[in-house]
Every structure is written in C-alpha cells, then in structure tokens.
Amino acid sequence: MSDNDGKKTLGVRGGGPRSGNVKQSFSHGRTKNVVVETKRKRIVKPKLGTAQRDPAKGGGQTSSGGANRPAGISDAEMERRMKALQAAKLREAEETARREAEEQAREEERQRRRQEAEAKEREQREAEERLRAKADEEERQRKATEEAVNLAAAPAPEAAPAARPTPTKQPPRRGETPERDQKSRSRAKGRDDGRRSGKLTLNQALSGGEGGRQRSLAAMKRKQERARQKALGGHEAREKIVRDVRLPEAITVGELAVRMAERVADVVKALMQSGIMATQNQVIDADTAELIIEEFGHRVTRVSDSDVEDVIDQIEDKDEDMRPRPPVITVMGHVDHGKTSLLDAIRNATVVEGEAGGITQHIGAYQVQTDSGALLTFLDTPGHAAFTSMRARGAQVTDIVVLVVAADDSVMPQTIEAINHAKAAKVPMIVAINKCDKPEANPDKVRAELLQHEVVVEAMSGEVQDVEVSATTRQGLDELLESIALQAEILELKANPDRPAEGAVIEAQLDVGRGPVATVLVQRGTLRQGDIFVVGEQFGKVRALINDRGDRVKEAGPSVPVEVLGLNGTPEAGDVLNVVETEAQAREIAEYRHNAAKEKRAAAGAATSLEQLLAQAKENENVKELPILVKADVQGSAEAIIQAMEKVGNEEVRVRVLHSGVGAITESDIGLAEASGAPVFGFNVRANAPARASANQKGVEIRYYSVIYDLVDDVKAAASGLLGSEIRENFIGYAEIREVFKVSGVGKVAGCLVTEGVARRSAGVRLLRDDVVIHEGTLKTLKRFKDEVAEVQSGQECGMAFENYEDIRQGDVIEIFEREEVERELQ
Structure with missing residues (x-):
C-alpha cells in the first residue's frame, strides 16, 4: 500500500520503507494475511531561500534545496540540525530579552536611589534650617537678658535739662513694652552675632546636643528661671526643701x-x-x-506595709458625743427548743415558716419595737451542732444573750455550748424557759440543771434573770421584754453616731440578681448610701441599704442591722466593715489583706517538712477518701457544712471537701467535679443551665438539699460504701479425731466424732493440736460410712480428709466455722 492511496500509513522510525504482515479477519471465520509497506512522512522546515518539499515527488527530495544539502547527510540528520538551529535562535532571543529586563530594572533602581538621596538631602537641609533658627532664637533671648541685666544694674540717669526735647527713660521691667521694644531693636544684631558664632554642622544637628538628647520643655523652663533669678537677685542659690x-x-x-x-x-x-x-x-x-x-x-x-490600714480612723469617742443605742440581743439554745418561734411571737411575724425543715440555718437579724417605744435588735442564731462557729460570731457582737431552754426537754448539749459562748463573750444572760404551756413542762428541773453549769437564776437566789414563756400562747413575752429593757438600762449602752461607720458582717451571700450581699450590724457611727468601705479582703461603695423588713433606707445607725449592696466580692462572716475616705484607700487595704492572707496560706503549706510529708503520705496510704464539692447560698451555711464533713469518717474513710463556695453551681464546678470524680452538693442553690448541660454530658451527679441533716446523712451513707466489709466468723462445731486411716487414692482420712454443733463440708476448718492452730483450710471429703454427705450432726461419727494436708494425728481437734460479710456504717 503506497502513500498515495489516501489511506493511513504506519510511521516507521528511520525514514526508509519497510514491509510487514497484517492479519485481517472477516465474517464466517475467514482470515487473510496482507503484506503492508509503510513509509514515514518527513516534515522539514527549509532554510531561507529553499522551497518546500513536494510530497508528491518520491523520496521526499526538495525541489530546489537538494543542491544545498551536503553530501552524505540523511533527512533525519538534517531535521535534527534544523531543530538545533531553531533552539539556539530561541535561546538567543530569550537571553536578549532577559538582558533588556535586567537593564531596565537597574535603571529603575538607580532612579529610585537618586530620588531617595535627594529627599534625604532635602530633609537634612530643612533640619539644619530649623536648628539654625532655634539657635538664632536662643541667642536673641540671651542678648535680651544681658541687656535687661545691664539696664537694671546701671545707676539712675540724672535729670535732663528742661530744654531737652526727649524725656528720660526708666529702667524697663519684665513684661512691659519697653523691654519688648529693646528686644526688637537688638534682633538684627543678635541674628548677625548668631550667624557669626559658627555654622551648625550636620553631625551636630543629628546628635541633638550633648548626650544624644534634646532638651525637654522642663529643662528650658528651668534655664529661663535661673536666668531670671540671676537677673533679679544675683547668684544666691535657692533654699533646699527638706522633706x-x-x-x-x-x-x-x-x-x-x-x-x-x-x-x-x-x-x-x-x-x-x-x-x-x-x-x-x-x-x-x-x-x-x-x-x-x-x-x-x-x-x-x-x-511597714501594714501601715496602709492606718487610714482607718481610730477615733476616740468623746463622752459628749455618745448617744444611747438599742441593745443587741442574741437568741441562743438547743435545736428545736423554740428560739425562732419565740422571736416570731415577739415580732408578730412568721419567720419559722420560711426555714427549711423548721430549723434556722442562717443568722437572722431583726429589729423589734416594744410597746414602750424602745428598739431592740435581735440576732437569731441556729442551734444545730454544725453551727457552733456561727453562734460564736453571734456572741461576739451581742450585748445580751437570751438562752432559750425547752421546759419539756431541759438542758441539752447545744444549750451548754451556748452558755460557754456567753461566758466567753462576757455578756449578761437571760434564761427564757420556753414551752411552759405543755403538760409535761417542768421549769424547776431546768433551773436545777442550770446549776450544774454555774448558771444560777433569780428563783434559785442567783443574779441571772429567768422568765417562763410560751411562744404558742404568748405567755410571759411582756415580762421577757421588760427583763431585756432592764438589763439594757443597767448596761447603759451608748455609741457615737456622728463618725465613720464600723460594723460586723453577720452573714454574707452571693445573690444572682443583686451580686454579693452582706448582712451588717452597725456597731459605731452611721452607714450611709454612697459610703466607701472595706470589709475583710473586699471593698466597695454602698449602693443600697435594705433593712430587716425589706425596705430601702438611706442610712443605718448603731445597733441597726442592714443588708449592704455594692461589694466587689463576698466577704467572710465575722469580718469588720470600716468606712474610708477614698476608693483608692479601700482598694489598697483590701489588696494588702488579700496578699497577707495568701502569704499566710503559702507559709502554712511550705512549713511542712519532707519528713512530715512522708509520714503523712504513709499515714494516709490506707485511708480512703470521698471527695465532694459544696455550694451554699450563704457563707455561714458553707462553713457549717464543711465543719460537719470534717467530723464524718474514721481511721479508714474520710470526706474531703475539694471546693466550697457561695452562689449557684457553675460550669467550672462541674469541670472540677469531673476531674476528681466527686459529686456536687448544692445547699439552697441550683445549677445554672450550662452547668446542668455539662453535668448531663459528663455524668457528674448533682444533689440539692435544703436541710443540713439530710446532706450529712447522705454523705455518711456514701462514705460508708467505701468501708471494707467486716468478716465475722461463726463457730458451728467441733470434732475429735479418734483414728487415722490410709485410703488409696485419697490419702490420710481421719475418723472423727462430732462432739459439738455440726460439721459441714462447705465450712472452713482448723486443726488444733494441744489447743494450738497448726492448719487452717477446707475439707476435701466428708463421709458418713461410705456415702459423701453435706453435714454431720453432733454425736455422730464421720470421716474427714483435708485439702492438701495430711499431718493429722489421733487426739487432734477439728474446729468447724463459717464466715459471713457484714456491711459497716459510719457512726
């Protein structure tokens, strides 16, 4: 097949013709071998002056370029040479373009540098002009000062004759027009002198004078002041100020x-x-x-650093400034002896209905006005054992203690603690024998038991007043108020209301809507809205004052309890509130107290030696801990819960409070609980929405409580689960070995008589020889005659074989016992 048939030809490398066999397939399975001759088309771009090859003419010869080709060069070689020539021309063109681009870039760089040099030279000239102008101005000022000095030092001119047309000039003073005229006249001369004093070089301009720094405005003013002093008074130096x-x-x-x-x-x-x-x-x-x-x-x-607290006024109150103040009465006693109910009867209120479980868990502060018009401030403290510290704080701020004792229950442990607190505070006591309306009431028994604790009432020829009352029937309430008024009159309680306020924090809490809130009992001075105060490690400005009835007031005098809003944080119950002058002072005092407390805690932690740490770690090695997190509504409740948790546990198990705080349960609390595997206990608080979602996602348990009894009982139950079960042994029988037999396949078998109780195969056994335990294990077999049995009763014979033990002898005693696990509980 030739190239002129119009069909496709196979290209063969090398350029020459070549033959090959192609097998064609037809229908009905017929095939045919065809000899195919292929030729390669040759495309060569001719040089200038040569014509294109005519493909119709055989051999791919050029029409006119055949004579230009050197002899002995094939078409393929010619084609390679043409391609090399074209590649060389292409590289030459690229190199030319590259050189032109580089030349253009160099020219642009030279132009840019030339412009920068011109700009820099222009800036230097401008800087030199500014400095020269500044030097001229200074020289003019110097010349003017010298002329003023010369004029001031010159003697007064003699009077001119009358015929002289011009008046004599007085020495010009600073700031007057003649001096400015003199300066204007000497300006040209000063300019010339400045120019002749020497040109300002570029190095001097850039260095900015001595030390590489320009003179400040204050330095220039000091220089002018020295020149003025020199001009007016000579060279005397200023007197040094001693500070x-x-x-x-x-x-x-x-x-x-x-x-x-x-x-x-x-x-x-x-x-x-x-x-x-x-x-x-x-x-x-x-x-x-x-x-x-x-x-x-x-x-x-x-x-010293502690002197920052000296700004707190330590005013000595004068006698003429003192005014009578209401007494502060603290109601104390055992739990459920009717303290809050008695106070309700006095206030005609129903406070007890608002307390969860009917018990007081916060310190309440109330003011009551008697029928005679006298004001009394009552502090209602909890009576539960966990609130010992709260009762102690109540006794510290009180003037009179009313000890409530139930006539049907008499003196109880918390009653004795209240007596001790009152004695420690050195305050007078009034005994209110409550629940006298009950049939089983026995007031005389109460008086007799109080004698054991050195409380001698008036009915027993003592000095302590006692009143029989009933919160239900209101019996004896008037007599109790008269006793309180009489005691207050004896004490002659006075305070100075016209001074910065000072008070004690009775309770503190973090309110969601109002922020940190502190219940403060003002002791001296008057606390007003807008006062700046510091309390413990916190400070603030009084934003609002709310009395015990929930009404806003503008001020609170001595012995008045109020809720204070505007703190920057929650203080500790028992902290002292002091009013200061400025917020900076309050912040400084609060920061000092915070740092001091932090250093104290760090020092307490660092005081532990390595030996103590090792001993403590060894001691706690076998102690299991139940970690918990506690959040409460007020500070006092959180303290009470922590104290109760410290008492839960024994030498094997204890409760560890990882974190306690005031306010709602937050997401950070949940993160801490998850990391330590601890539950979260909320006392009169709830978790916010993010905390609830996080707890559900992380599997952290949140428990809510409103009565402290329930919280303590649940923690005890949880801690009891950490105790290991107690193993108890019950002896169920004894057997005596009468004979020892050797049995093939079994070993030694003891022929025994059960002398007491019963022998069971499932029980444990001990082998006693001369009342000494020589083996403890289990039975391999227990037979009655030839049958394997589960147990053998007393008085019957049996055969026993021990598991992995054969040292048995006639006369040995076998003790049979059973073990049982008993769950332990914390007391």
Missing part, C-alpha cells in the same frame, strides 16, 4: 527618687558612690534607702 520621706521595708530606686523629689540619675549616682550598682527599677532595702535619704538631707519616717 519627710515615708520609707517602707523595701522600695524601688525610682519610687525613692519620687518621694524625695530628686532626680533618678542623682539617686543612682549616690548609690554607685556607696558601692551599690542599681537601676531605677531595682528594689533596695530600707537601711540602704535610709542612708541615701540622709545623704540628700531629708528626714526618714520608717513605715
């Missing part, structure tokens, strides 16, 4: 310079002369600083 420098235990060099009103560089120089290399930010001790202060001629006042 009283308050020096704390440690101070930085910069702060020391500020307190002395001296330059930092001078202080650093003085330290260097003393052999101390220090920068302005370094801290130096008080002794070194005292030497530097004395060297500069100032007086030293040594103070």
Whole structure:
C-alpha cells in the first residue's frame, strides 16, 4: 500500500520503507494475511531561500534545496540540525530579552536611589534650617537678658535739662513694652552675632546636643528661671526643701527618687558612690534607702506595709458625743427548743415558716419595737451542732444573750455550748424557759440543771434573770421584754453616731440578681448610701441599704442591722466593715489583706517538712477518701457544712471537701467535679443551665438539699460504701479425731466424732493440736460410712480428709466455722 492511496500509513522510525504482515479477519471465520509497506512522512522546515518539499515527488527530495544539502547527510540528520538551529535562535532571543529586563530594572533602581538621596538631602537641609533658627532664637533671648541685666544694674540717669526735647527713660521691667521694644531693636544684631558664632554642622544637628538628647520643655523652663533669678537677685542659690520621706521595708530606686523629689540619675549616682550598682527599677532595702535619704538631707519616717490600714480612723469617742443605742440581743439554745418561734411571737411575724425543715440555718437579724417605744435588735442564731462557729460570731457582737431552754426537754448539749459562748463573750444572760404551756413542762428541773453549769437564776437566789414563756400562747413575752429593757438600762449602752461607720458582717451571700450581699450590724457611727468601705479582703461603695423588713433606707445607725449592696466580692462572716475616705484607700487595704492572707496560706503549706510529708503520705496510704464539692447560698451555711464533713469518717474513710463556695453551681464546678470524680452538693442553690448541660454530658451527679441533716446523712451513707466489709466468723462445731486411716487414692482420712454443733463440708476448718492452730483450710471429703454427705450432726461419727494436708494425728481437734460479710456504717 503506497502513500498515495489516501489511506493511513504506519510511521516507521528511520525514514526508509519497510514491509510487514497484517492479519485481517472477516465474517464466517475467514482470515487473510496482507503484506503492508509503510513509509514515514518527513516534515522539514527549509532554510531561507529553499522551497518546500513536494510530497508528491518520491523520496521526499526538495525541489530546489537538494543542491544545498551536503553530501552524505540523511533527512533525519538534517531535521535534527534544523531543530538545533531553531533552539539556539530561541535561546538567543530569550537571553536578549532577559538582558533588556535586567537593564531596565537597574535603571529603575538607580532612579529610585537618586530620588531617595535627594529627599534625604532635602530633609537634612530643612533640619539644619530649623536648628539654625532655634539657635538664632536662643541667642536673641540671651542678648535680651544681658541687656535687661545691664539696664537694671546701671545707676539712675540724672535729670535732663528742661530744654531737652526727649524725656528720660526708666529702667524697663519684665513684661512691659519697653523691654519688648529693646528686644526688637537688638534682633538684627543678635541674628548677625548668631550667624557669626559658627555654622551648625550636620553631625551636630543629628546628635541633638550633648548626650544624644534634646532638651525637654522642663529643662528650658528651668534655664529661663535661673536666668531670671540671676537677673533679679544675683547668684544666691535657692533654699533646699527638706522633706519627710515615708520609707517602707523595701522600695524601688525610682519610687525613692519620687518621694524625695530628686532626680533618678542623682539617686543612682549616690548609690554607685556607696558601692551599690542599681537601676531605677531595682528594689533596695530600707537601711540602704535610709542612708541615701540622709545623704540628700531629708528626714526618714520608717513605715511597714501594714501601715496602709492606718487610714482607718481610730477615733476616740468623746463622752459628749455618745448617744444611747438599742441593745443587741442574741437568741441562743438547743435545736428545736423554740428560739425562732419565740422571736416570731415577739415580732408578730412568721419567720419559722420560711426555714427549711423548721430549723434556722442562717443568722437572722431583726429589729423589734416594744410597746414602750424602745428598739431592740435581735440576732437569731441556729442551734444545730454544725453551727457552733456561727453562734460564736453571734456572741461576739451581742450585748445580751437570751438562752432559750425547752421546759419539756431541759438542758441539752447545744444549750451548754451556748452558755460557754456567753461566758466567753462576757455578756449578761437571760434564761427564757420556753414551752411552759405543755403538760409535761417542768421549769424547776431546768433551773436545777442550770446549776450544774454555774448558771444560777433569780428563783434559785442567783443574779441571772429567768422568765417562763410560751411562744404558742404568748405567755410571759411582756415580762421577757421588760427583763431585756432592764438589763439594757443597767448596761447603759451608748455609741457615737456622728463618725465613720464600723460594723460586723453577720452573714454574707452571693445573690444572682443583686451580686454579693452582706448582712451588717452597725456597731459605731452611721452607714450611709454612697459610703466607701472595706470589709475583710473586699471593698466597695454602698449602693443600697435594705433593712430587716425589706425596705430601702438611706442610712443605718448603731445597733441597726442592714443588708449592704455594692461589694466587689463576698466577704467572710465575722469580718469588720470600716468606712474610708477614698476608693483608692479601700482598694489598697483590701489588696494588702488579700496578699497577707495568701502569704499566710503559702507559709502554712511550705512549713511542712519532707519528713512530715512522708509520714503523712504513709499515714494516709490506707485511708480512703470521698471527695465532694459544696455550694451554699450563704457563707455561714458553707462553713457549717464543711465543719460537719470534717467530723464524718474514721481511721479508714474520710470526706474531703475539694471546693466550697457561695452562689449557684457553675460550669467550672462541674469541670472540677469531673476531674476528681466527686459529686456536687448544692445547699439552697441550683445549677445554672450550662452547668446542668455539662453535668448531663459528663455524668457528674448533682444533689440539692435544703436541710443540713439530710446532706450529712447522705454523705455518711456514701462514705460508708467505701468501708471494707467486716468478716465475722461463726463457730458451728467441733470434732475429735479418734483414728487415722490410709485410703488409696485419697490419702490420710481421719475418723472423727462430732462432739459439738455440726460439721459441714462447705465450712472452713482448723486443726488444733494441744489447743494450738497448726492448719487452717477446707475439707476435701466428708463421709458418713461410705456415702459423701453435706453435714454431720453432733454425736455422730464421720470421716474427714483435708485439702492438701495430711499431718493429722489421733487426739487432734477439728474446729468447724463459717464466715459471713457484714456491711459497716459510719457512726
């Protein structure tokens, strides 16, 4: 097949013709071998001056270029040469383009550098012009000052003759028009002198004067002031001001310079002369600083960090400023003896209905006005054993203690604690024998039992007043109020209301809508809305005052309980509130107290030695812990729960409170509980929505309580689950070995007589020889005659074989016992 048939040909490398066999397939399975000759088309771009090859002419010869081809060169070689030529031309063109681009880039770079150099030279010229103008201005001022000095020093001119047409000129004073006229006249001369004084070089302009720094505005003012002083009064130096420098235990060099009103560089120089290399930010001790202060001629006042609290006014109240104040009465007694009910009867209120479980779990503060018009402030403290510290705080701020004792229950443990608190606070006591309306009431028994605790009532010829009352029938309430008024009159309670307020925090809580809220009993002074105060480690500004009835008031005087809003954090119950002048003082005192408490806690932790840590770790190695998290509504309840948790446990199990706080259960509490595997106990608080979702996702248990009894009981039950079960042994029988037999396949078998109880195969056995235990194990077999049995009764014979033990002898005694596990509980 030729190339002119119009059909496709197979290209063969090499250019020459070549033959080949192609097998064709047809229908009905017929095939045919065809000989095919293939030719390769040759495409060569001719050189200039040569014509294109005509494919119709055989051999691929050119029409006119055949004579230009060297002899002996094939078409393939010619084609390769043409391609190499084209590639060389292409590379030459690319190289030319690249050189042109580089040349253009270099030209642009030269142009940019030329412009930058021109701009820099222009800026330098402008800077030189500004500095030259500044130097001219300074020279003009200097010339004007010298002329003013000369005019001031010259003697007064003699009076001119009358015929002289021009009046004599007085010496010009500073700020007047003649001086400005003199300056304007000398301006041209000053400019010329400034120009002749020497040109300002570029190095001088860039260096900015001596030390590489330009003079500040303050330096220029000091220079002008010196020139003015020199012009007016001569060369006398200013008198040095001696200052009283308050020096704390440690101070930085910069702060020391500020307190002395001296330059930092001078202080650093003085330290260097003393052999101390220090920068302005370094801290130096008080002794070194005292030497530097004395060297500069100032007086030293040594103070300590705690002196920040000196701003709290320690005012000595004068007798003429004292005014009568209401007494503060604390109601104490055993739980469920009717303290809150008695107070309700006095207040004609129903406070007890608001307490969960009918018991008081917070310290309540109320004011009551008697029929005679006298005001009484009552503190209602809880009587439960967990609230010992709260009762102690109640006794610290009180004037009179009313000890409530139930006539049907008499003196109880918490009654004795209340008596001890009252004695420790050295406050008078009034005994209110409650529940006298009950048939089983026995007031005389109460009086007799109080004698055992050195409380002698008036009915027993003592000095302590006692009143029989009933909160239900209101019996004896008037008599109780009269006794309180009589005791208050004897005490002659007075306070100065016209001074900054001082009070004690009775209770503190974190309210969701109002923020931190503290119940404060004002003891001295008057607390007003807008006062700035510090309380413990917290501070704030009184945003609102709310009395015990829930009404807003503008101020609270001595012995008035109020809720204070506006704190920056929740204080501790028992903290003292003091009013200060500025918020900066309050913040400084709060920060000092916070840092001191933090250092105290860190010191307490660091005081433990390595031996103590190892001993403690060894001691706690076998102690199991139940971690819990506690969140409560008020600070006092959280403290009471923690104290109750510390009493739960024994030498094997104990409860560890990982974290306690006031306010709602938050997502961070849930994260801490998940990390430690602890449940979260909420006392009169609830978890917010993110915390609930996180607890459900992480599987953290949240329990809510409103009565402290239930919380303590549940924790005891949970801690009891950590106790190991107690194994008890019950002896069920004894058997005596009468004979020992050897049985093939079994070993030694003891022929026994059950002398007491019963022998069971499932029970444990001990082998006693001369009442000494020589083996403890299990039975391999228990037979009655030839039958395997489960148990053998007393008085019957049997055969026994021990598991893995054959040292049995005639006369040995076998003790049979059973073990049982008994669950233990914390008491």
